[in-house]
Amino acid sequence: MSVEENRNCPCNCEENTKVDCDLRREMIQEIRCLEFAITELALYLDTHSEDEKALCLHRKYCKKLKELKDKYQKVYGPLTINFPCNKWSWIEMPWPWERGNY
Amino acid sequence: MAMGKGELLMWTYNKTLQYPINIKCPDPKLAKVIISQYGGPDGELAASLRYLSQRFGMPDQVSKAVLNDIGTEE
Numbered sequence: 470m471s472v473e474e475n476r477n478c479p480c481n482c483e484e485n486t487k488v489d490c491d492l493r494r495e496m497i498q499e500i501r502c503l504e505f506a507i508t509e510l511a512l513y514l515d516t517h518s519e520d521e522k523a524l525c526l527h528r529k530y531c532k533k534l535k536e537l538k539d540k541y542q543k544v545y546g547p548l549t550i551n552f553p554c555n556k557w558s559w560i561e562m563p564w565p566w567e568r569g570n571y
Numbered sequence: 572m573a574m575g576k577g578e579l580l581m582w583t584y585n586k587t588l589q590y591p592i593n594i595k596c597p598d599p600k601l602a603k604v605i606i607s608q609y610g611g612p613d614g615e616l617a618a619s620l621r622y623l624s625q626r627f628g629m630p631d632q633v634s635k636a637v638l639n640d641i642g643t644e645e
Contacts, residue, residue: 497587500587501587501589501591504589505589508640508644512637515633515636516637548586548587549584550583551583559586562586564586565586569586570586570587570588571588
């Protein structure tokens, strides 16, 4: 990881937190993949609503996404305002254009 | 649009990028072109709102759904 990237990383990767940062990136990337797959499956299902295989994949990905998003948000803060929390951290976490949840 | 207890929002903001980008060399001229493709008169935003308007006039379930979902995605 370059110095530039290191500076922009919200968890401020030192040796001890690097694993955590890598895990966070892996998780958010998986969330992105699932969101993308679900969106595209939904568009496909609009015109192929009888396709059982696609419907099964849609179900599977929705379940996985929900579990992963809950897990991510508990640790790294809310991704939407729908996530209940004891403290309003929405305004503290960096925004995407500030490399938040990058 | 319904809001509140049921969490049934018409629009929800996700605090992450759909596709993360890493701008290595900022280029204001190119940025101007890109932002007009996004929000300009012939941009994505205008197209998506057109889809969402057109869905109201569609005769069948499939085309209503397709316009709704493409408009939403864009």
